[in-house]
Amino acid sequence: MDQFVVLTVYCGLIVAASMxxxxxxxxxxxxxxxxxxxxxxxxxxMLGVGTLHLLPHGIAESGSIDLAVGGMFVGILTxxxxxxxxxxxxxxxxxxxxxxxxxxxxxxxHDDHQHVHHHDRHGHCDHDxxxxxxxxxxxxxxxxxxLGLSLHTLIDGIALxxxxxxxxxxxxxxxxxxxxxxxxxxxxxPLDALSITFVMRASGWSATAMNLINFGxxxxxxxxxxxxxxxxxxxxxxxxxxxxxxxxGFAAGVFICISLADIxxxxxxxxxxxxxxxxxxxLGALLALAIGWLEPPHTHRHQxxxxxxxxxxxxxxxxxxxx
Numbered sequence: 240m241d242q243f244v245v246l247t248v249y250c251g252l253i254v255a256a257s258m259x260x261x262x263x264x265x266x267x268x269x270x271x272x273x274x275x276x277x278x279x280x281x282x283x284x285m286l287g288v289g290t291l292h293l294l295p296h297g298i299a300e301s302g303s304i305d306l307a308v309g310g311m312f313v314g315i316l317t318x319x320x321x322x323x324x325x326x327x328x329x330x331x332x333x334x335x336x337x338x339x340x341x342x343x344x345x346x347x348x349h350d351d352h353q354h355v356h357h358h359d360r361h362g363h364c365d366h367d368x369x370x371x372x373x374x375x376x377x378x379x380x381x382x383x384x385x386l387g388l389s390l391h392t393l394i395d396g397i398a399l400x401x402x403x404x405x406x407x408x409x410x411x412x413x414x415x416x417x418x419x420x421x422x423x424x425x426x427x428x429p430l431d432a433l434s435i436t437f438v439m440r441a442s443g444w445s446a447t448a449m450n451l452i453n454f455g456x457x458x459x460x461x462x463x464x465x466x467x468x469x470x471x472x473x474x475x476x477x478x479x480x481x482x483x484x485x486x487x488g489f490a491a492g493v494f495i496c497i498s499l500a501d502i503x504x505x506x507x508x509x510x511x512x513x514x515x516x517x518x519x520x521x522l523g524a525l526l527a528l529a530i531g532w533l534e535p536p537h538t539h540r541h542q543x544x545x546x547x548x549x550x551x552x553x554x555x556x557x558x559x560x561x562x
Contacts, residue, residue: 242403249399249421250461253428257457260429261436261449269433272512279519281426282501287527288419289494293402293487300405301484310485314492318391322500325387381438385452388431389459391493395424396463398490401483404471419530423494424460432456 263269297307402417435456436449467486471479502520 242407245403245416246400246464249403249425250396250464252421253399253425253460254454254457256425256428257432257460258450258453260432261453263429263433264437264440272515274430275512275516276519277430278501279516280523281423281430282498283520283523283525284426284498284527285423285494285523286498286502287524288423288530289491289498291527291531292419293398293491293494296402296405297484297487297491299484300487301481303481303484306481306485307488307491310488311492311495314394314489314494315496316492317394317489318493318496318500321387321390322496325383325390378442378444380442381435381444381452384438385435385456388435389456391497392428392431392456392459393463393466394490394493396460396465397467397486398463398493399424399460400464400467401486401490404467404483405487419527420490422526422530427497428457428460 259266267273294307294311297310298304301307399417399420402420406415406417432453436453439449439452471482474482
């Protein structure tokens with residue numbers, strides 16, 4: 240299937256998923272547990288896609304471990320800085336649960352985005368963690384989340400385009416579709432869109448305004464796809480392989496950072512749901528592993544090593560058209 244057709248279908252589904260995410264509170268009862276289960280499952284999937292798919296394909300496409308891993312490092316750092324600067328990637332549940340589990344040990348006030356964790360009973364933790372500004376609430380407080388998530392979604396579009404471009408080496412079958420990357424993005428978009436519309440709703444914005452902002456946000460992924468192809472269109476074949484490989488490594492870093500940002504905070508502060516959340520995480524990771532069965536096995540050859548470098552040859556997988 241032509242790359243353009245695949246990406247058009249994917250982008251359409253991602254836009255629809257983003258719009259659906261913004262409307263989720265009106266379609267279903269979003270309890271705290273349901274939100275955490277979705278986050279854990281998608282987090283496990285993205286962790287598996289980043290480590291089992293994006294990074295190996297980045298190495299295969301570029302022919303360089305250093306280039307792909309360097310891209311992954313930059314991706315992790317970039318996503319961390321986006322979260323730090325824009326306070327992006329906050330998934331706010333609509334309803335609280337487990338009042339019996341709150342008490343003095345675990346307090347969640349999700350309407351104000353406050354998380355206060357006290358563990359005085361164990362004598363070693365008194366943690367006050369706030370996701371909101373201490374000043375008066377502004378009707379524009381959603382803007383930082385919107386900007387951060389929009390940049391994040393542009394990166395998702397670049398990742399999707401790079402994955403589909405790399406999968407074009409596959410002669411036939413579902414391996415040409417880069418299913419893992421697509422699923423990681425499309426399943427995560429509703430949670431991101433919900434973050435924006437939740438804060439807008441709490442600030443008193445109308446449904447029309449929320450839908451318009453959410454639609455603008457949903458277009459960021461297709462824009463990222465277009466940006467990627469405009470950037471590599473004039474490159475020669477060798478440089479294009481390096482750029483695609485580095486982009487896949489970068490995307491792996493982004494996926495890994497996002498997944499851990501979703502998963503790690505829940506390990507310590509949600510002991511009452513630990514088996515549910517762990518099961519969802521494992522199922523997501525197993526889905527990422529299963530997607531690998533759709534991909535053809537890599538072939539390998541030895542990369543030449545400069546004389547006198549003191550380094551042993553490294554076996555690297557290469558795309559079929561470069562062997």
